[in-house]
Amino acid sequence: MESNSFFFDPSAAHGNMFFFQGARSMMNMEESSKRRPFFCSHEDLYDDDDYNDDHTPDKKRRLTTQQVHLLEKSFETENKLEPDRKTELAKKLGLQPRQVAVWFQNRRARSKTKQLERDFSLLKSSYDQLLSNYDSILNDNHLLRSQVTSLAEKLQAKEEATKEPSGQVPEANPQQQLDSVNMNHIEPSPIKTEDRLSSGSTVLDEEDAPQLLDSCDSYFPSIVPIHQLEEHNNNGSDNDRSCFVVDVFGATTSPPHGHGESLGFWGWT
DNA sequence: TTGTGTTTTATTGCCTCC
């Protein structure tokens, strides 16, 4: 074993050059400006293969790789030091107990920093996923808005075409119809998922009449008035099928199929 | 070689706990 082993004779370390600040309150600012190392004696210094000849005892010295190795192993088992363990380690390493304590202190700080970095990176990736999910929901929302507008216009055109020439009550304009649609009169979207996802127009043919809500499996998203959904759910007919309930001009109130679970959008685990 | 950024060792002051 080389002479700088952490099992070296502690008596050598207790000899002469130590300036060990046992009671930290003892050193005032003036004294601290004349800092001296408390690790090495002359004997240790010159026996230590890890260091060059130009190291003088006045310089701060790093711990040897072996010392660090043992400290790391000890830190792995328990990152806090009880007094007994500190004394024992210090003896083994030929260090002052204070040095061991300082090393553990700094090691805990490094460990905490690393942990914070890991946490930050996790949080950031969660946030990025959240953001991309939000964007896709925003797109859905946009699509559905134009869908509603288009349907309202069609409806008005249809009613104008069939209205009688005389004694007719004036029809509401498209915006009024749209507003009325907004007031909880939205029928479930008749567009099937594959249709909606295709690049084609979302405008429907006449035979694609609005349907009543019957299944959430076939349609995505199903636009369901809240009261209708509650009725639907109260009937117990939904059986675990989740519906994408959209307030067309407001917030999404439940996760879309295949989005929330996989992307972790609805909460971090 | 030197300037610069990073890591490690150590100190200080404040806080909490017993």
Added chain:
DNA sequence: GGAGGCAATAAAACACAA
């Protein structure tokens, strides 16, 4: 009040590009 922990910081040691 003393011991020990932590955050902030200083300063030496080290790494590395120019």
